[in-house]
Amino acid sequence: MVMATEEILSFEEALEKYDPVLGFEVHVELNTQTKMFSSAPNAFGDTPNTNVTPVDLGLPGVLPVVNRVAVESSIKIGLALGCKIAEKCYFARKNYFYPDTPKNFQTSQYDDPIAYDGSIDIELADGTVFTVEIERAHMEEDAGKLTHMGGSTGRIHGAEFSLVDYNRAGVPLVEIVTKPIVGAGARAPELAKAYVAAIREIVKNLGVSDAKMERGNVRCDANVSLKPKGQEKFGTRTETKNVNSLRAVEHAVRYEIQRHAAVLDSGTPITQETRHWHEDTRSTTSGRPKSDADDYRYFPEPDLVPIVTTEDWIERLRAELPEPPAERRKRLQQDWGYSDAEFRDVVNAGVMSSIEDTIAAGVKPAVARKWWMGEISRRAKVADVEPSELGVTPELIVELNSLIESGKINDKLSREVLDGVLAGEGTPTEVVEARGLAVVSDDGPLLEAIDAALAAQPDVADKIRGGKVQAVGAIVGGVMKATRGQADAGRVRELILQRLGVEG
């Protein structure tokens, strides 16, 4: 499947000769009501250039005002990453001309980020823990969105003109930068994915970001360099920009390791540059040369005053932090009694919180898991949405479950009831009545159906009489079909065996 545009070495061979060094810059879009420096709504998917004020358009005379909530969210991220929080920090201007940047400078932080010197433990699937050191987390504003028109590729090359939407311009971002990550070896791609997943989970858990990678709420630039085994000095790195899914992060790191190895093997130095990730070919292509001396002419933003963080403020925010995701998972697995495999599946399906809520609403852990991992996950997959987005409430599951437990409906009917509820036909009980879905509990009609089923399959009936009780399923199936599923299968089985004079 890999259609490399450049020579690559096999992953195994690359790892035999070289040690990979990783580094990540993850941009997290905060979910504040308004933008970083203006009162424009911070909203995704609206009509282009509607969520803008004169400030967001960089009109003459405007001035920025810092969003306090964004600062608090940034501090929370810093605390969750075990960072120190700066007592006083400044914004800086990063100057460069680009039409998605209305002022032709980005207001960011340079010398003194709001959070620095942290670390997080990243647990891989087999339980191995890597500690990733965090260099800094700083605040900045997002750029607008360019759409290149007229070209065949949608890229700027070959485009006739470009459209720009400033709705995203000024959306608050926190950029989280790691220190170089050494020692991951062959697990580097896996660690890369796990690291970005952990950041996404942390910011989502903090409630400071919607954390949807497909919407660009979390965006990853992955730095990779190789050094020959035994060498201390780092090699030249490349930065693969905007790798925007967890899987892509893993693949991109893997690909760059293989590509670097091939380049180094050929005796050529690595070009320090940005790389573009292509999901279709699962490969990267050369972007623009990037040197450490890129001249953005940073200087302190004179339109903003320094942010001074008091101890009281930080402690209040620290007290507001939710339980860290890793600890929470440990606690929930223990409480629910799920096996490691069961729990991992639940986490991967993204239904842990839904299950937690559903259990809290009054069903047993096994029942909650059955619903969320079964029927609801299936429907989510069909609809291509997250299970939590289907509109299934914990209360709905509790009611469905109690209808089943009381014998009013069975599992099969419960799915139909769910259809009705989701179609807006009312509560489960109302749907049962309106659609006439109650389990047939009157033995009269059942017996008629049983007789008919036995008559239709006389050979099966004989087998059962002869003691092959397991063959009863075929008759049960016939009865269920005849009653359109509205029978209690257990009762049907009982009646069949009774009819045939066989001991269940």
Add this chain to the structure above:
Amino acid sequence: MTELIRLSAAALAQKLASREISAVEATQAHLDRIAHVDGGDDGVHAFLHVNTDEALAVAAGVDKARANSEELHALAGVPIAVKDLIVTKGQPTTAGSKILEGWHSPYDATVIRRLRAAGMPILGKTNLDEFAMGSSTEHSAYGPTRNPWDLDRIPGGSGGGSAAAVAAFEAPLALGTDTGGSIRQPGAVTGTVGVKPTYGGVSRYGAIAMASSLDQIGPVSRTVLDSALLHEVIGGHDPNDSTSLTDPLGALVEAARLGNVEGMRIGVIKELQGEGYQAGVLTRFQESLELLRGAGAEIVEVSCPNFEYALGAYYLIMPSEASSNLAKYDGVRFGLRVVPDGAPTIERVMGATRAAGFGDEVKRRIILGTYALSAGYYAAYYGSAQKVRTLIQRDFDNAFKQADVLISPTAPTTAFKLGEKLNDPLAMYLNDVATIPANMAGVPGLSLPGGLADEDGLPVGIQLLAPARQDARLYRVGAVLESLLEASWGGPLLDRAPALRPDVLGSNGAADRVETSTAGGTN
């Protein structure tokens, strides 16, 4: 109506309040004056845009409100001119640049909202050096403004339009902006009053930025009291400007009305006199010191040794910030867009737009600032300049331990001839040597007329400086000095200005004009 345009804002406000005149009459009188003296080849050319309809409508609204006995602001109905660096809805805003020709702001600057709230009709937008970069208004893309005292001379800059409008009785009040002296130096050379408030004292929201850490909007007027009145309208905290102070402004009008210098220590800045200062400027300055001494002030000498480096540091910090602030003028979202022939990539459109839209002085400063911020040069230039800035602030701190206010000439010379320094940027920059330190330290400064220089009969400005947040002291001392000087002259200095277009104006000109060669002094 002639008497009407010569009234101070305070006097005009009184006549409006007593219904002796209407706001429409007052506004129309100034509009007529603008029509009479501003246009044509030898006009003052203070205005880039005259806002006739809206000004009259606002005035009519004030008159109606007054007729209904509604509560009105003290300056309601007093018209005002606005430097065209401040954005206004309903009128173009050009910043004196071709790059903004025809641009209309969709929002009002905070100071404009406050003028509107006070019911002050806006007469129009006044000329300036492009993006406020200059000391003569000759760098305006729309032609220079002329000094009403001598139409062949510069009115100062960058706010030459606002100062000339007030000096030529086209407006009783105006708004200016002051980054290195752009309110005070034009005030000095036109015989008017100009105030740069404490940094953060007046919201910058809506003032087109040159150098954000230095820019400040302030009042332009013919009397100290008028500036205090206007300062109280426009000043005070604004949540849209993060650098805006939250402290109360202080009783500025009260300070101007009480005016008392007895027992005050007034510090003469040793470094802001002597070499480079015109003899006539220094003579008038010494006379002002004597008057203050006579009124009971203690005159002390203070030394600010680092002021020597202020100009150099200013010409690194200001262009550095300007290079970034002016990056937004790229033809993408607003203003001029030049599409070059051939394949117009965005880089080429931006380049062509900026090449065509900016004048030479603007380009000079952008290049200088870009260089000063560049990797490898930042520490030596921008970094060192910031250190000088700290030293200047310390000089002020020390000086204000010895004196309650400081005093100096506002500008080293009187108004020079149009074109005289246009091709010598360094000579032009030296005009601001005495005004720049206040911007570097964020302290307030006021310039008031100190008389006419003996050698050329042109106005000399006296600058007062106070500690940050102590703007009231400027008004208190300024009002005293103003009344002493006017008593010595037998009336306001502007009474001695030549009548503009007397052939048309006839007896409407200044009646008591004296020969400029003998004007000034306390004789």
